[in-house]
Amino acid sequence: MNEIKLSAHNFNMYFGKKQILKNINIDFPKNQVTSLIGPSGCGKSTLLRSFNRMHDLSPDARIEGDIKLDTLNIYDKKTSVTELRKRIGMVFQKPNPLPKSIYENLSYALNIHSFSKTEIPGLIEKALKESYLWEEVKDELKKPAVKLSGGQQQRLCIARTVVLRPEVILMDEPCSALDPISTNKIEALIMSLKKDYTIVIVTHNMQQAQRISDKVAFMYLGELVEFDTCENVFKKPQKELTKNYVNGHFG
């Protein structure tokens, strides 16, 4: 039942001399939502970005240990980073549609990975439907994506990730820039996506974490303090630190 999709083993990460992540060991179960919580600056985004190798861009980033997607070691020299990012999609904190039309935001991703011209329109429609955006945009697919509202833009970014049929979707505080109604829509979307995808989401919102997560990981100062089911982390935390944090005593 609880097949492991993504995992980190003895994972350390440094920016220059500064160690940001300290000996992280974590397993993400397939088709579940795992939330990463913890105070600002504890390394949640850094950990998330390690999973699709976004740190490859920073020259002073250095990693130790390994991260596996199924059995594939993602930091192996032979692993193609573009293939990896097709299998592990990412949604960013601030909606970042490309300065293209709604349609092109999705077709871009498909063209990059050489999907055939004939199947692209169908795939785009499907992804937009799955992201609860189709009804709102189906008549104006040529419109610049930036003309959409913030919540729609974020759902477009999710659609753009979904259209590639990844296996894992990483989300870094996807609702932090959105109003409550848009947030509800995204949460509903996440719940419906988890049957097909393994989802790892960073959130600052404790209520949100409780609503959507199967498992919760609490991080503090670059360490993974507690990792358990959502219920256990919020109701019966093992560590004093976790208890204080989830009860809002610091953060």
Next chain:
Amino acid sequence: MNIKKRESTDWLLKQVFKAAGLVTIGLLAGIFLMLLYNSIAFFADVKPVDFFTGSQWDPESSTSKYGIAPLLVSTGLVTLGAMVIAIPLGIFTAAFLSELAHPKLKTILKPVIEMLAAIPSVAIGFLGIVLVGPGIAKIFGIQNGLNALNGSVLLAVMALPTVITISEDAINAVPHSHREASLALGANKWETLFKVTLPASLPGLIAAVMLGLGRALGETMTVLMATGNAAVLPKGFLDAVRTITATIAIEMGEVPYQTTHYFALFAIAVVLFLITLAINLLGEYFANRLRKFHA
């Protein structure tokens, strides 16, 4: 009391900025009207049809010919050649500087490029006479390398710093989040550069091209020295040419005041002015059409 004072400062500053804007517009309008006024005198003597369709520019001969075509084609050829060289080279250099170059290399390259802009045009003209021109003559096996191609190469060199600097600013101004979005979808560095970053910076790149084009169209000394100065209709890049600017510079000093020939030089200046204006408006139009895809 305080509020009132702030409001009056506000009003005063507004007027100052408005005045500054109006002075610029006034200057532009003034120059244009001055050129226009003098060229009207020209068109009283020479029929516009002869001016635009005549294939000879020979004001000194007994039958004084005032066809703008040789000058216009010369200007067009030299500028076109310069842009064909400077646009790709400039944009790729800018992309290299902003996306690929090691920071150390960048700190060396940038001042060098800016220094290129500081070389006086006379010096570039020399370069054309002693180096580039003879080089072209050798490569193409012709007698004289002082031709349109020579002018194009030199003007490209002069337009490059402008094109590179403005393009680099435009590329740098593309939010990092666009690049991240593209890379996170599995695009590689090149796909991101060509399909996201450069298209996103296109309005700025157009501005860069326009400024570079303006530089090339208006340049006088270099083309005067290095393109052979033959006011005959050129057949290609290897012919000697004489641009509008060079013609004005050469003939203005010798022409008797308020003669047809004198007014003719104003008329060709108006044409150059209008071409520059049209190109800029066109560039502005396309840049605006693209901007609606940006936040």
